[in-house]
Amino acid sequence: MRLVTFSHHGHVRLGAMVSQGGQEYVLELPGLPANMTEFLNMGETAFAGASRAIALADERYLLPAADVTLLAPVPRPGKIICLGHNYGDHMGKDKTSPDEYPTFFCKTVNTIVGPGQAIVIPRVTQQVDYEAELAVVIGKRARHVTQERAFEFVAGYTIFNDVSARDYQKRTSQWMMGKSFDTFGPMGPALVTTDEIPDPHDLELALTLNGLEMQRTHTRNMIFTIPYLIAYLSDVMTLEPGDVISTGTPAKTSLAQSVPPFIKPGDSVRIHIERIGELVNPVVAEA
Numbered sequence: 001m002r003l004v005t006f007s008h009h010g011h012v013r014l015g016a017m018v019s020q021g022g023q024e025y026v027l028e029l030p031g032l033p034a035n036m037t038e039f040l041n042m043g044e045t046a047f048a049g050a051s052r053a054i055a056l057a058d059e060r061y062l063l064p065a066a067d068v069t070l071l072a073p074v075p076r077p078g079k080i081i082c083l084g085h086n087y088g089d090h091m092g093k094d095k096t097s098p099d100e101y102p103t104f105f106c107k108t109v110n111t112i113v114g115p116g117q118a119i120v121i122p123r124v125t126q127q128v129d130y131e132a133e134l135a136v137v138i139g140k141r142a143r144h145v146t147q148e149r150a151f152e153f154v155a156g157y158t159i160f161n162d163v164s165a166r167d168y169q170k171r172t173s174q175w176m177m178g179k180s181f182d183t184f185g186p187m188g189p190a191l192v193t194t195d196e197i198p199d200p201h202d203l204e205l206a207l208t209l210n211g212l213e214m215q216r217t218h219t220r221n222m223i224f225t226i227p228y229l230i231a232y233l234s235d236v237m238t239l240e241p242g243d244v245i246s247t248g249t250p251a252k253t254s255l256a257q258s259v260p261p262f263i264k265p266g267d268s269v270r271i272h273i274e275r276i277g278e279l280v281n282p283v284v285a286e287a
Contacts (some may be wrong), residue, residue: 001048002190002277005036005114005158007069013059014039014212016054017065017190026067029053029276034050034073036122036191038157039220040139047193049278054132071114071159079243080107080185080234082162084131084175086223086248102224107162112126118284119163119269120183127166127262128246128283131249132207132215132271134200135160136226137191142239150227153239156193159271159279186269186281187244197275201228203251210267212259217250269284 002017006026015026033039039046053061084103104263113119115145121128137153162179163186169178197203200219207215224232229245239245263269267283 001054001193003073005073005075006061007071012071016050017055017081018054020057024070025062026065027054027057029059030061030106040241065144065154070189072112072244073191073245075112076109077242077244078240080109081207082246083229083248087217087250088219088223089251090249098223101228105179107185108180110182112140112211113183113186115188115279117281119186121280121283121285122181123169123286124166125165127168129164129262130207130269131162131164132205133162133246134167134203134205134219134243134248134273135187136247138239138243142234145234147227147231150230151194153230154194157197158187158191159273159276161271161279162246162249162270174228186279188279189277191274192276203210206272208270213256214252214256215250216253272276
């Protein structure tokens, strides 16, 4: 399933992306919560109901994709846990071997925006950078989970852009301030359930800026795997349905090294992850 949160005629609802006759539609899911976190909290009951609705695809609940506005699939995650230095080509300055343990930080919920929504360059910084990442959405309450069982607690995957103000990030050893400006967490377009992505470590990932490729990797190049991350985190905190774990970003391409390093108003950032789709966001200045 490709679950989405969308707005139609001013109402925010939960739906699923479906194709019919070569056309894309959003199918509203009647009888189920309009909120993704509430949906995930219902567990197998909700997924079974969504599967039935998709199989029937009642025309009364089909909306042309062009008529709706997609929002972040999880508009208000309980936690947004991000990972630094999780690709071999992006381990941190002057590092030649991975750290023993992963480096986590949190972003705040005010960062979340959806597909097509603007990344806003704050007045106080002009050093805003992009980071293409695969994000994991937790589907079940998880505490002291083993790596062997970790995937049982995953609802699905989406695309995340860990936008960062580098000057604020570097002011102290803690990164949160540089990561938590409004709009610095684009997410979407859909939460793709695990049945459609049996191996999240077998996905191509790429980011383009104004059509030029700035990042490219394969998720098999992660240093710390998704089962390891879930097991490690769940020994520290209880993971809840709707929590988002963003798994880190790769290095920039050689082309990216030859252009100005930061995004600016008028830019367009596009992230593609195999089996998930594309997340596109324009860049504007703060009013």
